[in-house]
Amino acid sequence: MPDFGLITDTHLISMIRPIMPQVLLTLFQQPGNAAATLRERVCSTLRSAIHSGALSAGQRLPSSRLLAADLQVSRVTTEAAYAQLETEGYPQRRVGQGTFVAIRINKPAAVRKVAGQLRLSQRGKTILQTSGCRDPQQPLPFAAGSPDLRAFPLKLWKQLTAQQLRVNGEKLLRYGDPQGYLPLREAIAGYVGQTRGVNCDAQQVIVLTSSQQALQLIATLLLDQGDRVWMEEPGYLGARNAFTSAGAKLTPVNIDEAGLRPDSSLPVPRLVYLTPAHHYPTGVALSLERRLALLEMARREQSWIIEDDYDSEFHYDGQPMPAMQSQDRHGNVLYLGTFSKTLFPSLRLAYLIVPPELVSAFSTARTLYDGHSAQLMQAVTAEFIQQGHFAAHIRYMRQLYRSRRDWLLTQVEQRLPAFATAQPANGGLQLAVWLPHGQEANLTRQAQQLGVITPGLSALFMTPQARRDGWLLGFSALTPGEISAAVERLSKIVRD
Ligand SMILES: Cc1ncc(COP(=O)(O)O)c(C=O)c1O
Structure with missing residues (x-):
């Protein structure tokens, strides 16, 4: 019988074997130990035996020849595995003496664990209690708020995407401006100025992934624990949960046929969240008189107004009123729009228009969240708007x-x-x-x-x-x- 480096005299092996081969054999054959190569399987077998305490510090390991015989692999494989493990510090090879376990694994102390409790921060617990804000993934009847994507001009979108990759490809693969891709900010500023009367330039536009990200950033940057927020009653859960997660105290303010009804007996708010074009969920528009009263309160009390203009494009009877931001003379309104309804939700692009002094705070905070939105999709969206397709769509x-x-x-x-x-x-x-x-x-x-x-x-x-x-x-x-x-x-x- 040819000798391939495997020892076949098992009687002799059991006499000189320094460890129990069965442990290694069992670990080696475990279904979970399906590493890419035989060498890696041998390595992970020995690592597991050492970590589990089956092999302890100072203990002698079988020679590469004996190990090869036990595991029924070639000696080349066990030699390579020992060499690899030695570079990792597990065994030490002593000339003339053999191979020994070099690392001491301390027995782990019992874990101090409170049964059934997640190890979350207080903030984490508060976020979990809100249950978040989930959007429907299927446009089944009557899931709310989904655009009809069957009517989306996919072919045109594909052409614009290919064109952007051709013209600006390499540039669009780099890191981008946390405030947003400039041509898109310019397109947005032009669009909201024309259609909603919003007073701004591209320097005030911050491109984000969603209105939800905007609300979370607003909550983080503008609200302290215990700050008062007026919420429309009933109102948008995404906003409620973002402000709750920042530890704000929410005051529900009733809605009637003229929208949110401000009440001087209510505690003065640090921030008011509004959906003035179409109140969410009833669709009522906030009257001009109430808008002016709220803007005056914001000026007097130095409160912020969040104008969530999430679906004003879809106004069916007559002309919608211009945005509240257009009547704000004192820089108290933050205007929020999204492409989730006008284009498609997975685009993950929205915009926040802030008074000039807040731009740097929002841009800096964005760098700590996700850096910026995808450059390619920003560039395609900018082209879609600039070429007039957005207005037509x-x-x-x-x-x-x-x-x-x-x-x-x-x-x-x-x-x-x-x-x-x-x-x-x-x-x-x-x-x-x-x-x-x-x-x-x-x-x-x-x-x-x-x-x-x-x-x-x-x-x-x-x-x-x-x-x-x-x-x-x-x-x-x-x-x-x-x-x-x-x-x-x-x-x-x-x-x-
Ligand atoms: C009131 C309101 N604001 C904003 C949004 C848009 O959300 P996003 O941009 O986070 O997709 C929605 C979506 O349903 C909404 O109902």
Whole structure:
């Protein structure tokens, strides 16, 4: 029999073997020990044996020849494994004596662990308690707030992407400006100036991944623990949770047909969060009188106003009022817009327009979050706007969404009169529908059983006594046929 370096006389081996080969053999054969090469498998076997205490400091290891025989690998492999392990400091080879374990692994002390508790900071615990803010990943009926991506001009987007890679490729692969890609900031400043009357130049625009990132940055930079924030009641959970996570004290302020109703008996806020164009979730517009009163309060009290203009592009009846920021003479308004609704949500691009003195604080904070948004997508978006495609796309989508809103409204009024009362709005991507008191949970459960998602309205109220039952039905991503089919299913629901 040819000798390939394997020892075949097992009787002799057991006489001189310095350790229990079975331990190594078991570790070597474990299914989890499937390293890329045989040499690495031998290495990880010996490392595991040393770390687990099966081999202790000073203990003699089998010669490479014996180990090869035990593990049924070639001696070349065990030699290479020993050489590798020696560079890592596990064994020491002494000439004429053998190979010994060189490293002492201390037995770990018992872990001090409080059962069932995550090791989070207080801030981490607060964030977890808010449950965050999740957006629907599928445009199923009636998930709220999704644009219709079937109508997105993908071919054009692909062409612009290829063009940007061709023209600016190498430049777009580098690190970018934390404030945002300049051509995009210029395009945004031009767009919001023309369409929303926003007073700004590109120096005040900060490009972010989302409105949510903007809200989190605002909470971090402008709010201290215990600072007072006025929130619309009902209001946007993403904003509520961002401010809560910063330790702010939230004051719910009621909404009526003219939007948020300021009240001088309420504690003076450090910050007011508003959705003035279309209140989230009811779609009511904030009246001019209230806007001016809030701007005056902000001037007097040195409060910040956050104007979340998340869907003002989709205004269907008449002209929307200009942004509040356009009436701010004292630099108290931070204006927030997003491409999640106008282009597509996974683009992860939004913009925050801040008074000049805040620019550097926001840019610096951004460097500690994620640095900047993806350069390539910023460049493509800038081109899309500059070449006029953005305005055309919005005009087209506005028509489409208006007809869908009208269709859903008619369907709800005609087919769900037994339990649903729609609150028509001049704009937006979703329709608020009020339900009989105490019925939301039951009706939502039934809708779910019929395969229809009906996001609840009651959770958007902070005060339990103010809570009203209802649904927020997203219509923008659904064709009239899909809307009818889903409403048809809801019409099968029975009230208690
Ligand atoms: C009130 C409000 N603001 C902002 C957004 C947009 O969010 P983002 O830019 O984080 O995708 C939404 C999305 O549903 C919203 O409802």
